[in-house]
Amino acid sequence: MTGPPRWPSWPPPPTDEQRAALLGVLDSGRWGATSGTVTEEFAAAFARRCGAAHGVCTVNGTVALFLALRALGVGPGDEVVVPAYTFVATATAVVLAGAVPVAADVTAATLHLDPAAVRAVTGPRTRAVVAVHLAGAPADTDALRATGLPVVEDAAQAHGAARHGRPAGSLGRVACFSFQSGKAMTAGEGGIVVTGDRALYERVWSLHNVGRSRGGGWYDHPEAGWNMRMTEFQAALLQPQLGLLDGWIDRRARGAAVLAEALAGVPGLDPVGVPPGTTRHTWHLAMLRYDAEEFGGRSKEEFLAAMAAEGVPLDAGYGSLSRLPYVASPAPCPVAEAAERSVVWVRQPMLMAEEAAVAYIGHAARAVRRALRRRTPS
């Protein structure tokens, strides 16, 4: 390969099926989910794919988490345990529900929620735990369920993932996905709540539809709810992606394997481990641990800038939620705080590039390592 690759964009170009579905909604004049049927059909199909009986489409993934928590009865005075290493929305959904997010540390091996840390911060006010399927690999929901707390899956990054052969979306009491622009299935924005629990589903449905009840009147609002509905346009864009998802996941898995091989000869840049029990990883991200000692003592930021100059734009990843003023941190989160300094990400579109392009990441890392080791530390 001569020169840096051109990385694929995400989302991929629209298919004829997506164009037809989108125009079908446009021409129908039924643009909202209260008049059309596309959203409900997509919700049912997506839930089936997750091994869950019910689905409710929402405006985004944060709102999906909020609705799941509210439907479980989470509110003021309650606490919800969240991993310290995740996107901030995992915690802000708890704040939106009027409760306090409590950070628990993640395991050094996988950066997924550590069940022992969850038990350490669980108290009389704890009402639920949010299991984030980070990077596309399911969290250890078996150990989290064993804490006795209701498990809410944050599967925003894990469409199509599986643990011990069981799909993400069927591993807790209720699960939430995002369809925001960067996600494995996307409509620009959007989200969904899926669950096998009929009563919980009806509560989520009501809360997202201004407090109406299924089968009730248009102006019957037995409880306070909000308009958090998805539009038919979004569902029309999403429905055809159900048929594309497996191919996309396979492509990323191949990319992740090529990346691991390409980095095998680069000391100081090691793939973060995958939780045992993962039977399908969707590779939303490939997370790498950066060891500054191997790169001439240079900071992660300097490494990222040098990689970008080689045409490989990696991502700095999350800061620890334990540092945020609206997140309670009763116990230290040293692993998440170390990850802030040492973990970098390769995002999903790069993993979907041609194999030679993915392998180029290894060449670039080797060149950057040589250059940074030669430079005198500033």
Ligand SMILES: Cc1ncc(COP(=O)(O)O)c(C=O)c1O
């Ligand atoms: C782990 C995680 N949780 C929640 C969300 C929130 O989803 P949304 O952006 O659709 O609100 C995201 C992504 O944005 C995420 O990555």
